[in-house]
Amino acid sequence: PAVEAAKRLAAFAAVDRHIGLQHKVIGIGSGSTVPYVVDRIVAQGFQANKDRVFLPTGFQSKELIIKAGLTLGDVDQYARIDVTIDGADEVDNELNSIKGGGACQLREKVLAEAADTWVIVADYRKNSHILGTTWTQGIPIEVAPFAYAKVLTNLSQMGSPSKLPNNKPGLTLRMGKMKAGPVVSDNGNFIIDAPFPEEMMKDPVGLLHKIKMLTGVVEVGLFCNMAKAAYFGNEDGSVLARV
Ligand code: DER
Numbered sequence: 474p475a476v477e478a479a480k481r482l483a484a485f486a487a488v489d490r491h492i493g494l495q496h497k498v499i500g501i502g503s504g505s506t507v508p509y510v511v512d513r514i515v516a517q518g519f520q521a522n523k524d525r526v527f528l529p530t531g532f533q534s535k536e537l538i539i540k541a542g543l544t545l546g547d548v549d550q551y552a553r554i555d556v557t558i559d560g561a562d563e564v565d566n567e568l569n570s571i572k573g574g575g576a577c578q579l580r581e582k583v584l585a586e587a588a589d590t591w592v593i594v595a596d597y598r599k600n601s602h603i604l605g606t607t608w609t610q611g612i613p614i615e616v617a618p619f620a621y622a623k624v625l626t627n628l629s630q631m632g633s634p635s636k637l638p639n640n641k642p643g644l645t646l647r648m649g650k651m652k653a654g655p656v657v658s659d660n661g662n663f664i665i666d667a668p669f670p671e672e673m674m675k676d677p678v679g680l681l682h683k684i685k686m687l688t689g690v691v692e693v694g695l696f697c698n699m700a701k702a703a704y705f706g707n708e709d710g711s712v713l714a715r716v
Pocket residue numbers: 502503504505506507559560561562571572573574575576577578581
């Protein structure tokens with residue numbers, strides 16, 4: 474309940490601050506915080522304006538838009554987006570973030586990059602200083618199935634440990650729950666979760682570029698120098714806005 478209330482607070486603050494009548498093309502992220510973004514958009518009556526469209530960042534996001542009765546836009550039709558609001562798994566001091574907990578980071582990054590304004594909404598657990606401190610499962614990396622074994626080897630050679638200190642799994646291919654075999658993204662790819670030592674996580678931009686250059690990597694769950702602002706709901710009912 475405290476976490477859900479915090480997500481809601483962050484989402485409402487971001488919508489109230491960044492979505493106005495002049496915004497016509499709005500990107501909707503993925504995960505468990507963005508439903509509160511959609512709730513606020515509906516509550517504020519932003520759909521009344523029929524030429525306002527909402528672009529999805531995956532299957533869950535599309536269903537959210539449709540079920541809320543908002544006008545679903547076709548990503549192919551809009552090269553530019555006014556504002557995209559999305560969640561994150563962890564955010565550092567410079568508003569760099571780890572994303573991909575929901576395996577949606579490819580389409581999320583496309584709509585983040587295409588937006589004039591990209592805003593993060595999250596509960597207090599995501600507000601961090603160095604990435605990898607609170608989100609210890611590793612950087613989510615979307616890879617072409619054909620290349621996953623090779624990419625695992627490359628990431629291991631780069632320094633991603635196969636085991637974490639508390640004997641938790643380190644570098645792994647993300648396996649489905651109630652589905653035999655690996656998780657498959659909306660784009661038909663696999664997800665590798667790759668933790669890295671703190672020293673390497675202190676340079677998320679350098680790490681992003683190194684991982685992205687590995688053949689077979691489709692997209693990396695490090696969003697660097699992209700967010701205009703981040704809103705964190707706190708347990709005490711306050712909202713922290715970081716810009
Ligand atoms: O997978 C993602 O990138 C999602 O945005 C996810 O990170 C958001 O997490 P949430 O469920 O805590 O909002």
